[in-house]
Amino acid sequence: MWKYVLKKLLLAIPVLLGITIIDYAIMSLAGSPLDMMVGPRVSEAALAARAAQWGLDQPIYVQYWHWLVELFHGNLGYSYKSYQPVADLIGSHMGPTLLLMGVSMVLGLIIAIPAGIYSAVHRYQKRDYAVVSASFLFSSVPGFFLSLILIYLFTVRLGLLPSSGMSTPGTGGDAADVIRHLVMPSLVLAIGVAGGNIRYIRSAVLEILEMDYLRTAKAKGMGRRIVIRRHALCNALLPIVTVIGMQIPTLFGGAVIVEQLFSWPGLGLVTMSAVTSRDYPVIMGVCLLSAVVVLLANLLTDILYAVVDPTIKY
Amino acid sequence: MNKNSKFRMIARRFMKHKMAVACLVILAVLIMMAILAPVIAPYSPTKPAGKFSQPPTPEHILGTDKIGRDMYSRILYAMQVSLEVGFLATLISTAVGVALGLISGYFGGAVDKALMSFTDMVMSFPYILLVLVAAAIFQPGKWSIILILGFVDWPGVARLVRGNVLSLRETNFIKSDVTAGMPRRYILFSEILPNTIAPVLVYATSVFAISILDEAALSFLGMGVQPPTPSLGNILNGAESLSVLTGKPWLWVPAGVVIILLVVCINFVGDALRDAFDPRNE
Numbered sequence: 001m002w003k004y005v006l007k008k009l010l011l012a013i014p015v016l017l018g019i020t021i022i023d024y025a026i027m028s029l030a031g032s033p034l035d036m037m038v039g040p041r042v043s044e045a046a047l048a049a050r051a052a053q054w055g056l057d058q059p060i061y062v063q064y065w066h067w068l069v070e071l072f073h074g075n076l077g078y079s080y081k082s083y084q085p086v087a088d089l090i091g092s093h094m095g096p097t098l099l100l101m102g103v104s105m106v107l108g109l110i111i112a113i114p115a116g117i118y119s120a121v122h123r124y125q126k127r128d129y130a131v132v133s134a135s136f137l138f139s140s141v142p143g144f145f146l147s148l149i150l151i152y153l154f155t156v157r158l159g160l161l162p163s164s165g166m167s168t169p170g171t172g173g174d175a176a177d178v179i180r181h182l183v184m185p186s187l188v189l190a191i192g193v194a195g196g197n198i199r200y201i202r203s204a205v206l207e208i209l210e211m212d213y214l215r216t217a218k219a220k221g222m223g224r225r226i227v228i229r230r231h232a233l234c235n236a237l238l239p240i241v242t243v244i245g246m247q248i249p250t251l252f253g254g255a256v257i258v259e260q261l262f263s264w265p266g267l268g269l270v271t272m273s274a275v276t277s278r279d280y281p282v283i284m285g286v287c288l289l290s291a292v293v294v295l296l297a298n299l300l301t302d303i304l305y306a307v308v309d310p311t312i313k314y
Numbered sequence: 315m316n317k318n319s320k321f322r323m324i325a326r327r328f329m330k331h332k333m334a335v336a337c338l339v340i341l342a343v344l345i346m347m348a349i350l351a352p353v354i355a356p357y358s359p360t361k362p363a364g365k366f367s368q369p370p371t372p373e374h375i376l377g378t379d380k381i382g383r384d385m386y387s388r389i390l391y392a393m394q395v396s397l398e399v400g401f402l403a404t405l406i407s408t409a410v411g412v413a414l415g416l417i418s419g420y421f422g423g424a425v426d427k428a429l430m431s432f433t434d435m436v437m438s439f440p441y442i443l444l445v446l447v448a449a450a451i452f453q454p455g456k457w458s459i460i461l462i463l464g465f466v467d468w469p470g471v472a473r474l475v476r477g478n479v480l481s482l483r484e485t486n487f488i489k490s491d492v493t494a495g496m497p498r499r500y501i502l503f504s505e506i507l508p509n510t511i512a513p514v515l516v517y518a519t520s521v522f523a524i525s526i527l528d529e530a531a532l533s534f535l536g537m538g539v540q541p542p543t544p545s546l547g548n549i550l551n552g553a554e555s556l557s558v559l560t561g562k563p564w565l566w567v568p569a570g571v572v573i574i575l576l577v578v579c580i581n582f583v584g585d586a587l588r589d590a591f592d593p594r595n596e
């Protein structure tokens with residue numbers, strides 16, 4: 001087992017390097033951060049000095065190499081815009097994003113798992129069609145449109161929920177306040193998560209319901225509920241676990257847009273402003289972080305597979 | 315079985331899905347409206363045609379925007395733009411995915427390994443980050459968004475086609491082709507490709523739906539189709555201002571409803587196609 005994990009980790013390193021190389025190349029093609037500083041009051045000499053300071057006067061591969069060497073020294077560089085260390089910038093914004101993504105994922109699965117099972121158990125009945133149709137609707141509503149509707153309903157009309165930030169300015173931001181701010185953004189993301197997963201869970205459960213061992217369980221005279229809970233659900237966990245791992249990049253993508261709309265002070269907000277102002281070190285930091293998270297999620301998926309399914313041996 | 319009866323069988327299975335048939339009709343109507351936009355739109359989508367910010371009236375059935383453009387005409391043209399972006403992006407990504415999947419699956423070995431690890435790399439990337447960075451490279455606009463979405467969406471198709479080719483390679487009819495000494499090109503394009511078209515078509519419908527959603531999201535953020543060209547996403551962009559959101563629902567609700575309608579219908583049709591193509595469903 002540990003050998004397998006170690007092997008997977010070693011295999012992930014070239015992939016990670018590959019991703020950072022692609023990132024750096026695309027980012028450099030996107031244009032120099034110096035273009036954003038050009039103005040009537042900025043002299044050529046000042047620009048050249050900046051370029052030299054940031055190492056932008058060197059070829060791209062040299063720049064990348066410097067970035068990589070610094071990375072191995074544990075230094076992600078400094079933001080061009082705020083002069084803050086990138087690691088601090090990411091660290092201080094990671095919490096809110098993790099909170100938002102975690103809550104959305106859990107909420108989405110709380111909707112999707114019972115709905116998917118319910119739908120599979122009542123296959124080809126009206127309720128099944130209703131659940132499947134709802135799941136199509138969930139995955140077809142653009143997140144930003146849903147956000148607008150929610151803001152319109154709950155903030156403008158009913159005045160129940162705050163529409164921006166993570167806590168009410170001026171107050172300390174206690175748990176209840178944060179939860180009130182969290183409701184709408186996490187609901188938007190959770191609906192997206194649920195939409196895709198309901199159908200997936202439904203078909204995973206359906207496949208298992210047709211297995212011989214379930215027929216045996218039923219034939220033994222076990223109650224329907226026990227059959228479903230003990231035999232079907234446990235085996236349906238396997239495909240569900242895979243889906244969770246695959247969802248992380250998508251969820252992060254959704255978070256970027258949702259954070260923008262609700263001014264949620266997370267990584268998405270940092271990323272958007274870094275992309276528009278071509279803040280190279282910050283963009284690279286976020287890309288690296290997300291790549292690491294995705295690869296770790298994949299690894300975790302593989303390990304969970306082994307835990308859930310005892311027939312898999314490494 | 316000849317081609318005609320096979321087609322009829324698929325059509326018959328498709329017709330069983332009432333919802334999908336209804337969706338197909340709605341989709342056909344919307345697409346016709348989009349294509350015929352220059353003929354049926356009462357006003358120009360980019361030039362003022364009436365008073366500012368007017369609620370719906372008989373002359374302007376969806377009202378006018380803040381500089382007096384007719385919203386109904388704008389939505390018709392926006393639909394045209396959004397469908398065009400979605401369709402072309404799907405075409406590009408499907409073509410790239412099918413090509414890479416065929417190569418990877420058929421040749422196997424080192425080629426397969428290299429292509430698939432590249433696919434994994436693109437897949438494990440937070441999609442929106444790639445799109446955002448790419449959108450910053452090119453001047454934002456209709457063609458760059460088509461190219462970006464087209465070259466980002468292919469990994470799913472590539473994996474699907476590769477998997478299909480791998481399982482087809484083990485079937486007897488391909489093995490007999492190989493034994494009979496048929497040329498590679500023949501096996502690849504006349505035997506394997508036609509047998510992977512059905513799943514690819516089904517997958518393409520979901521890519522089409524996703525592309526429409528992505529175009530809307532990017533244009534909404536201001537990184538996609540640029541005004542004055544209307545697109546469903548950039549029309550919604552106006553709703554970020556509080557006065558529009560609260561007081562002028564005719565400026566943003568119709569565009570959102572059209573997006574949902576398009577995407578829901580495409581998804582339903584795709585789902586019914588999946589069932590109809592599945593030979594186990596008889």
